[in-house]
Amino acid sequence: MLVGVPKEIKNHEYRVGLTPSAVKEFVANGHQVVVENAAGAGIGFSNEMYEQAGATIAPSAQTIFETAEMIVKVKEPQPNECKMLREGQTLYTYLHLAPDPLQTELLVKSGATCIAYETVTDNFGALPLLAPMSEVAGRMAIQAGAHYLQKAHSGSGTLLGGVPGVEPGKVLIIGGGVVGTNAAKMAIGLGAEVTILDRSLPRLRQLDDIFGGRIKTVYSTVDALENYSSQADLVVGAVLIPGAAAPKLLNRKQIAAMKPGSVLVDVAIDQGGCFETSKATTHQDPVYIIDDVVHYCVANMPGGVARTSTLALNNATLPFGLALANKGPVQAMLDDPHLLNGLNVHKGKVTYKAVTDALGSELNLEYMDASDALTSL
Structure with a gap:
């Protein structure tokens, strides 16, 4: 061939x-x-x-x-x-x-015959060709979020790890799959306070075991989304429905209720984004601001570490x-x-x-x- x-x-x-x-x-x-x-x-x-x-x-x-x-x-x-x-x-x-x-x-x-990496499966019900880029994107989400939390980049001026005598930044990760797990690893490594929301109780149990109590695991409801997003310095959207458009998890009103200078990183933007205010951006022009919240919605995040x-x-x-x-x-x-x-x-x-x-x-x-x-x- x-x-x-x-x-x-x-x-x-x-x-x-x-x-x-x-x-x-x-x-x-x-x-x-x-x-x-x-x-x-x-x-x-x-x-x-x-x-x-x-x-x-x-x-x-x-x-x-x-x-x-x-x-x-x-x-x-x-x-x-x-x-x-x-x-x-x-x-x-x-x-x-x-x-x-x-x-x-x-x-x-x-x-033509068109085969999508992101919908190929394996014996475990996972997506093996999406997983490596999800690992990269999850890790990059925290790097990007930490960068745009700096005051010079329109953020609130919060250091995710804090310092002695000053509490760390709060990171909310919506979705406990490959992206969410890798985002949590990076956020914990920086010393942030990390919460993961997911609707799978078995997955929340797994995450609790993986991280040994170093994160909060919370069942995802509308109330939980509103409560934790309003307190967060950085929110990472890490949800996936294979091959389908991403569900909109935070609406405009909920985003407007977030702290000024907080950062949204929408890793689901390739599938349409999981926040109502999300629109695809590029590495050349990666962010925009709506209601004093910085939005990072780069549609090819892993391309940044090509x-x-x-x-x-x-x-x-x-x-x-x-x-x-x-x-x-x-x-x-x-x-x-x-x-x-x-x-x-x-x-x-x-x-x-x-x-x-x-x-x-x-x-x-x-x-x-x-x-x-x-x-x-």
């Missing part, structure tokens, strides 16, 4: 779909890999490193899309990239379709990518129900129900079972 790796084009996005090491694995399995010029240069992966791994260098993204049978990316394709996709081609990347009607419409029109993120992501995506190339996409997905769960669009049909639930009426989409789509279209 001819595998193509275009350069990412989102604002300040330096991650790359395949590292030179991953390219070497594809080549060892008998595949050809073509990488766009300077695709990994921003994180220290030169054209020469890719050539030494067995790849060829293409002068442009257009060349990649015209020739490759499978496109491996990191972020969702931008409109001009979607328009270069074609029927019979496979796209393997993050998609986050539920809050993105334009991308969904363009991918449906392309006729080298670490790329290496972590490739560790997770490589086995599935090799299966797609070795067996062909259709057979690979029919053989592996977890990879099949990653199929979101195939030959003009949406094959992930949460996407049609979110956008079906707006775009006149009909859901088609993924295995049926692969065998009948």
Whole structure:
């Protein structure tokens, strides 16, 4: 199979779909890999490193899309990239379709087979290709929050760890999954007072055991959200419904009741955001202020630490990518129900129900079972 790796084009996005090491694995399995010029240069992966791994260098993204049978990316394709996709081609990347009607419409029109990292599953009911970026984003959320709490960055001037004689800052984490757990680790490390809200009692018990009483675990209710958010210096939105739009957990009135200079970090912004006042921002212009609350809603947070993120992501995506190339996409997905769960669009049909639930009426989409789509279209 001819595998193509275009350069990412989102604002300040330096991650790359395949590292030179991953390219070497594809080549060892008998595949050809073509990488766009300077695709990994921003994180220290030169054209020469890719050539030494067995790849060829293409002068442009257009060349990649015209020739490759499978496109491996990191972020969702931008409109001009979607328009270069074609029927019979496979796209393997993050998609986050539920809050993105334009991308969904363009991918449906392309006729391509589109596999979303964020909906591939494993035997434990987890999301193994989303997990490494969730780990990164959770840890970055505290770094970003601590930075914007500084008075010079419009925050309240609160040091999360406090100092002797001065109480630490209060961190509220909404959601106790991978993002929330990693955010808690970082916040505890800085010496903050940490509370995690979640609606799963078994998960709250796990978190209590993991952190040995160093955090508060609270069952999430409207009352709890209002109470703890009004006291917090930093609130991290860390909720996820796989493949679906994020629920809005704090409304405008509740956000207005927060302390002036407090910070919201919405890690769910890729799925539409979990605060009513959230709107996607970029690393170039990461924050805005509403009702004296600083909002950090960067839609590609892990791109801020692009080298670490790329290496972590490739560790997770490589086995599935090799299966797609070795067996062909259709057979690979029919053989592996977890990879099949990653199929979101195939030959003009949406094959992930949460996407049609979110956008079906707006775009006149009909859901088609993924295995049926692969065998009948």
